[in-house]
Amino acid sequence: AQSVTQLGSHVSVSEGALVLLRCNYSSSVPPYLFWYVQYPNQGLQLLLKYTSAATLVKGINGFEAEFKKSETSFHLTKPSAHMSDAAEYFCAVIISGAGSYQLTFGKGTKLSVIP
Amino acid sequence: NAGVMQNPRHLVRRRGQEARLRCSPMKGHSHVYWYRQLPEEGLKFMVYLQKENIIDESGMPKERFSAEFPKEGPSILRIQQVVRGDSAAYFCASSPKETQYFGPGTRLLVL
Numbered sequence A: 001a002q003s004v005t006q007l008g009s010h011v012s013v014s015e016g017a018l019v020l021l022r023c024n025y026s027s028s029v030p031p032y033l034f035w036y037v038q039y040p041n042q043g044l045q046l047l048l049k050y051t052s053a054a055t056l057v058k059g060i061n062g063f064e065a066e067f068k069k070s071e072t073s074f075h076l077t078k079p080s081a082h083m084s085d086a087a088e089y090f091c092a093v094i095i096s097g098a099g100s101y102q103l104t105f106g107k108g109t110k111l112s113v114i115p
Numbered sequence B: 001n002a003g004v005m006q007n008p009r010h011l012v013r014r015r016g017q018e019a020r021l022r023c024s025p026m027k028g029h030s031h032v033y034w035y036r037q038l039p040e041e042g043l044k045f046m047v048y049l050q051k052e053n054i055i056d057e058s059g060m061p062k063e064r065f066s067a068e069f070p071k072e073g074p075s076i077l078r079i080q081q082v083v084r085g086d087s088a089a090y091f092c093a094s095s096p097k098e099t100q101y102f103g104p105g106t107r108l109l110v111l
Helices: none
Strands: A003-007 A010-014 A019-026 A031-038 A044-050 A056-058 A064-068 A073-078 A087-095 A109-114 B005-007 B010-013 B019-024 B031-038 B042-050 B053-056 B065-068 B075-079 B088-095 B106-110
Touching (some): A003 A087, A044 A073, A073 A087
Antiparallel strands (some): A031 A044, B005 B019, B031 B088, B042 B053, B088 B106
C-alpha cells in the first residue's frame, strides 16, 4: 500500500531563512507526487507536482521540490521564507496505473515564520 | 475560469438530521473526488466519481454516506442521520486527469 510520511508536524523558520519540508513516500511503481498548501479555514492550493518529467519541479510562490527515486523523497524547499508562507503544507501521492487517481496525503507540516 | 465551488461553506446539523454537500467542478473537468479532513487525522479520500458513475468508493463509510454526480448539476455528498463524529471539513476536488484542484470546503458541525 502506498503511504506518505512528512517528517515534522511543526517547522519554524525565521523570515528570510531556507524552508525545507520533508516528504518520503512508499510505492512499488512510479508515483505522481504533489505538494499542496492550506491556509486557515481554506481549501488546498496546488503548489507543484511531479508526473515523471523533470525531477526538479518548480512551483508557485518560489517553492520547488526534487524527486529522488533512490531516497523515495520529494522534499519541498524555498530559499527565503516570507511571512505569507505561514500555512500548513501537505505532501500527497497518486500511484499511477492503479485505475483511481485518489490522493493519499501525509499528515501535514505546519510552517511558522518568525519575523 | 471559475474554480471548484462548494456550498454551503458552513453547515450546522443536529444529530439524526441529514447533511447535503454540493460540489461544482471546474469547467471541463469530468472527475470529482471527495475528501474528509478530521482534526488530528489529516485528509482522507472518500469517493471518486465521473458523470453518472461511482468509480472508487473505497474510502466511504459503509453506512449513512452516499455520493452522486448526475449528468446535470453538481456532485452531492449526502450524510444521513448525522452523528457528532461526522463533524469535519469536507473537500471536493476536480480534475481533467491526475492533477486535482480543490474547492474551499464545507465545514460540517453536528450538535
